[in-house]
Amino acid sequence: MTPTPPPLLAAPAVSVRGLVKRYGRTTAVDGLDLRLEPASVLALLGPNGAGKSTTVEICEGFLTADAGEVSVLGIDPAGAPDALRARIGIMPQGGGAYPGVKAEEMLRVVAACSATPLDVRWLIDVLGLDGCRRTPFKRLSGGQQQRLALACAVVGRPELVFLDEPTAGMDPQGRHLVWELVRALRRDGVAVLLTTHLMEEAEALADHVVIMDHGKVVAEGSPAELTSGGDQQELRFRARTGMDVDALARALPTGHSAAETVAGRYVVRGRIDPAVLSAITGWCADQGALADDVQVARRSLEDVFLDLTGRELRS
Amino acid sequence: MTAPRLDRTAGPERFAPGTFTPQPGRGSLGGMLRAQAGTETRLALRHGEQVLLTLMIPVILLVGLTLLPILPLAEPRVDSVTPGILALAVMSTAFTSQAITLGFDRRYGVIRRLAATALPRWLLVAGRLTSMLAVVVVQVVVLSALAAFLGWRPAGAGICWAVLLVLLGCAAFGALGVLLGGSLRSDIVLAVANVVWFVLLLAGGIVIPLADLPSGLATVSALLPSGAMAEGLRDALTDGTGPGVGPVLVLLAWAVVGATVAVRTVRLR
Numbered sequence: 001m002t003p004t005p006p007p008l009l010a011a012p013a014v015s016v017r018g019l020v021k022r023y024g025r026t027t028a029v030d031g032l033d034l035r036l037e038p039a040s041v042l043a044l045l046g047p048n049g050a051g052k053s054t055t056v057e058i059c060e061g062f063l064t065a066d067a068g069e070v071s072v073l074g075i076d077p078a079g080a081p082d083a084l085r086a087r088i089g090i091m092p093q094g095g096g097a098y099p100g101v102k103a104e105e106m107l108r109v110v111a112a113c114s115a116t117p118l119d120v121r122w123l124i125d126v127l128g129l130d131g132c133r134r135t136p137f138k139r140l141s142g143g144q145q146q147r148l149a150l151a152c153a154v155v156g157r158p159e160l161v162f163l164d165e166p167t168a169g170m171d172p173q174g175r176h177l178v179w180e181l182v183r184a185l186r187r188d189g190v191a192v193l194l195t196t197h198l199m200e201e202a203e204a205l206a207d208h209v210v211i212m213d214h215g216k217v218v219a220e221g222s223p224a225e226l227t228s229g230g231d232q233q234e235l236r237f238r239a240r241t242g243m244d245v246d247a248l249a250r251a252l253p254t255g256h257s258a259a260e261t262v263a264g265r266y267v268v269r270g271r272i273d274p275a276v277l278s279a280i281t282g283w284c285a286d287q288g289a290l291a292d293d294v295q296v297a298r299r300s301l302e303d304v305f306l307d308l309t310g311r312e313l314r315s
Numbered sequence: 316m317t318a319p320r321l322d323r324t325a326g327p328e329r330f331a332p333g334t335f336t337p338q339p340g341r342g343s344l345g346g347m348l349r350a351q352a353g354t355e356t357r358l359a360l361r362h363g364e365q366v367l368l369t370l371m372i373p374v375i376l377l378v379g380l381t382l383l384p385i386l387p388l389a390e391p392r393v394d395s396v397t398p399g400i401l402a403l404a405v406m407s408t409a410f411t412s413q414a415i416t417l418g419f420d421r422r423y424g425v426i427r428r429l430a431a432t433a434l435p436r437w438l439l440v441a442g443r444l445t446s447m448l449a450v451v452v453v454q455v456v457v458l459s460a461l462a463a464f465l466g467w468r469p470a471g472a473g474i475c476w477a478v479l480l481v482l483l484g485c486a487a488f489g490a491l492g493v494l495l496g497g498s499l500r501s502d503i504v505l506a507v508a509n510v511v512w513f514v515l516l517l518a519g520g521i522v523i524p525l526a527d528l529p530s531g532l533a534t535v536s537a538l539l540p541s542g543a544m545a546e547g548l549r550d551a552l553t554d555g556t557g558p559g560v561g562p563v564l565v566l567l568a569w570a571v572v573g574a575t576v577a578v579r580t581v582r583l584r
Contacts, residue, residue, distance in 0.1 A: 060431065086341040086433035096424025096431075100358050112350030113432035115340030126329055137423070152428065157338040177329075184330035190337055 013191035019068035030215035043206035051215035052195040089158035095149030097137040104133040114156030142169035163194040199301040341433035351442035397462040398548035404454040409488035417496030418504030470555025483566035484544040490573030497581030515541040
């Protein structure tokens, strides 16, 4: 079998503009814009109820939008799901299989729906399911069910894969296996749209991260862009208490702020470069103080996420 | 821009380059139908409770009612018993088993899983019907062979009518089964499907001919798919006569009404 290279698509794999979806009085998705480039990975990140799954299900053609434009591989998913589904792979949240079906049997049914599926036995083995090929679906562990669902999503050699919380309920080994698979998909030219609420996952896999809350995009960019916060960085140090932070801020280039967060602990926000660092330590020396325990913090995606979506628990 | 990527995987690469190079396309219609219907038929025939319902109980009733004088029946007893047992087999598979299977398939997300593939919606329905008919064929073959062994000699002239009635029964009970299994929660479907099966078995004209039921009940049962089918099969296979317009119309009406309501209410997900 000689795989033909995918056509070079100038168009995005998924394009969503102004998407709105309401359930009664609740607006699940509220004017959302998305763009997934070919052969890249987009992570939709957000707390429970942010509208991630609703967005994905509209792209898959399972739900219809109330407003907005959605184009998946150049096709309107609301109009032509059969034509579209022959080209995409879907991993619904929680998988889905006949309760009594054996793992391999289920994968064979899904493989039969594709013209040139991957080898079923190989896929079962490589996803670590060879030990439970003949186990009924309802007796598989949560992680095994997830891996079977993932196998079903990729077995048909799709151009585009939707993965809704692909690593939910998986142990660390399973999670790394899935990550390896997603990287291999991207490398081979498959576009991947995944939802997750694991920051680590988005950071490890995605070319582009879209953080959603209450149906809206609250931030987006590459993991590096999001975590560097543009030019915003911070430097923390310890020194004697009660120094004049306004004077410190004046000693720094414009756009920098300084504050004493608790007694003897200071934070400077702004672009931190060697000149700024030297200005801070020099200013402290002028005050007869030693800047100790100096740390330049790179915000984690988790910090960004919690800053944007708040820290209260969602039900 | 290249973000630093965590990569803690060791050893040779698990997925060789080019493994997932896109090569999409829909499978052949025949291949999809074979895979789905074949799997659903195998699942039905290896599921203990379903086999109890679709084969064991009909076999036990066929042998028991033929050999033991529990009910007063016309001689030869096997000729009186077999048509009702064939109706029971159809009801068990097309209605009870179908409803329960659909209820649990929905709960386990398989309808959605299949809808997510290139399998067209009409083929998904066709696959389920094919699987249902395959099980009915197995039942009819097993039960007819057993009845023949017990001395059953059906009226040859009625065989064509019998086939028609079995197909109409599949349609009527199948539509009602899909309606039930596609509308309610799986555990409620399980309870309702079994209770209806039991009531129709005793009071719906299946094992006790309409003529032996209290007259009010007999009138009602003649209008039920169970009564219409069993009575039609008795006429066709015992006397070799056509079942008349009544049973055919009753079964047709249930099939049309059931299917119409099912199309409007059933959510295949």
